[in-house]
Amino acid sequence: MLSLFAATSIVQLWYLVPLVVSVSLVYGATRHELPRPIFHQAFKTAVWMLTFMGVIFTILLLVSWSL
């Protein structure tokens, strides 16, 4: 189980923040024209991306439990 954490540095996870923000805002801006719906869509997209990555991480963690 620890091998999964050993392969991922906490510092490297911070690179995720600007990436998620940028991708979410650009995606939201390509779906809407007015500012409020853009930011609303961007927030939903960011939550979706982080949730998806969290689920994948949890699955990998469980798979590597006995390693």
Next chain:
Amino acid sequence: MAPSDTIVEPFPNVRINLRQPLWALLLAWLWPGAGHFYQGRHAKGLLFMVCILGTFFFGLALGEGKVVYAGDSGQRVTVTGWRRLIQRWPYFLQAGVGLPAAPALVQTAIVRRGGQPLFGGIMAPPRNDDELAAWNERLNVRFEMGTLFTMIAGLLNVLAMYDAFAGPVATEPGDDKRPPPDKDAGDKQK
């Protein structure tokens, strides 16, 4: 508004003047957000410019200017023709940001002719495999992250280019409804 302008209405009461979509597409590729400024969509243009160029230059800074280059120095001549100019496949995605990634082509051409790269070697290709290995060893994960960020910036600009060419993709038309103009406003003033 010129007669030949293209007008779209992706949402109720939201009309967007795309002007000349092909020009907007070209400008959006050359400089992220420029196509939207051409169309008068200043807020979105600023958003795209800040997000896409911010991602690109952040990645470039992570990699100390070495993660965006178009090919090698020419020492390994294994391909011919136009493919000699672009041998680093991430550059196909990085080129999506347009002019900010163009110096890589210039630097590659200079190095291939035996000249010294400009501006301290920013966006210049490695002289050989040993130099590339040294970059990876010194920068470590920052080389990969810088490459990733610049590639994603190029891909994001492709989305922005489509938005400049055809307007937003309306998947939830209810969110962008503007209230209809007040038809009674003129009567109230009387």
